[in-house]
Amino acid sequence: MTAAPESTQMLTAIDDFCDYLTLVVGRSEATVRGYRSDLRSLAASIQDLSSFTLSNLRAWLGQAVEEGKTRATLARRTASVKSFSTWAVKNGFIDTDEAARLVSPRVSRDLPKILGQTQAGEFVANAASSTEEEYRRDSAILELLYATGMRVSELCGLDLDDVDRHRRMVRVLGKGNKERMIPFGEAADDAVGQWLDVRCQMAKVDDALFVGVRGKRIDTRQIRRIVDRAAMVSGVDHLSPHSLRHTAATHLLDGGADLRQVQEMLGHSSLQTTQIYTHVSSQRLLDAFRQAHPRA
Structure with a gap:
């Protein structure tokens, strides 16, 4: 999947979404930074919000697999785009919650390292x-x-x-x-x-x-x-x-x-x-x- 010029509309929507996460939901700075990074990666892969389709989202995630991204990274990217998609529908940026059908990869939870x-x-x-x-x-x-x-x-x-x-x-x-x-x-x-x-x-x-x-x-x-x-x-x-x-x-x-x-x-x-x-x-x-x- 080749990189596409970043859409001003897409970037504006991402910024608005991140403001929503910070000011309304109260997500941490680190969480918002991760969501923004994931979504800007998506914006570099699709032309604009009219290209925000299930097939393009799957292709974007497939590209991450080809690049050797971990299952944890794939799960985070899926969560980012699903959350953005739901918000974008509610705020009129897109008509259909395209990302709702994405399936997040299962990530094993290793037991944390602790001290005696x-x-x-x-x-x-x-x-x-x-x-x-x-x-x-x-x-x-x-x-x-x-x-x-x-x-x-x-x-x-x-x-x-x-x-x-x-x-x-x-x-x-x-x-x-x-x-x-x-x-x-x-x-x-x-x-x-x-x-x-x-x-x-x-x-x-x-x-x-x-x-x-x-x-x-x-x-x-x-x-x-x-x-x-x-x-x-x-x-x-x-x-x-x-x-x-x-x-x-x-x-x-x-x-x-x-x-x-x-x-x-x-x-x-x-x-x-x-x-x-x-x-x-x-x-x-x-x-x-x-x-x-x-x-x-």
Whole structure:
């Protein structure tokens, strides 16, 4: 399928759709960026919205297969175009929901990488930083990620007044601008307190809880570097910041927490999303049985 000149009408519709996702639906910046990227790829393959047909959509996805795109990428592209198609019909850009008949490829869900309880405790204590101020900040970041299971983007968005150290609760603004309160423990509270004692030496903004080396609100890339450095010191391979979220959820369930409580803490809109952690807990139990039981 050869590339076609991008249609102004198509690009306008894509921009309007992305504005709708951001302002009305409340999708995250990363989600909207992914939808925009997928749809602009489509716009480069079809001439205009009059060419928004099922056969052309299938040809576009088929081209992605030929390029060696993964099943996850194909599933995301299918979801993007199906959502856009439904919106475009409602807003008069097209007459028929052509993408409704597309079938998304099934994507296997691998169990997330998690740390053991002892390993997690050692990991969050292994902040590798060049200065005392950065060490305290990085330690507080690692402790909070593990204590609360919040997303990295949510941690970056925390303000000083979001943290109630008296009640040991933190207010988080999650996906869809949904606010929730998450408890945290003594270790995280101590780490946050030590960071707050020196925050003024780094911060050039009044509101952000965590700041980067330039004194502005910290971003997700800096958080990933902090996790990467701690992983290197701890000897843990391929650990992402999201792995601390997986670890927190699994350890809560291992400790007897109710699934719906974990769902609320993580900010999942669907209980089905949270249920993957029950499989992790079951797998950990099975692994322990096979290793320890004489008749395993």
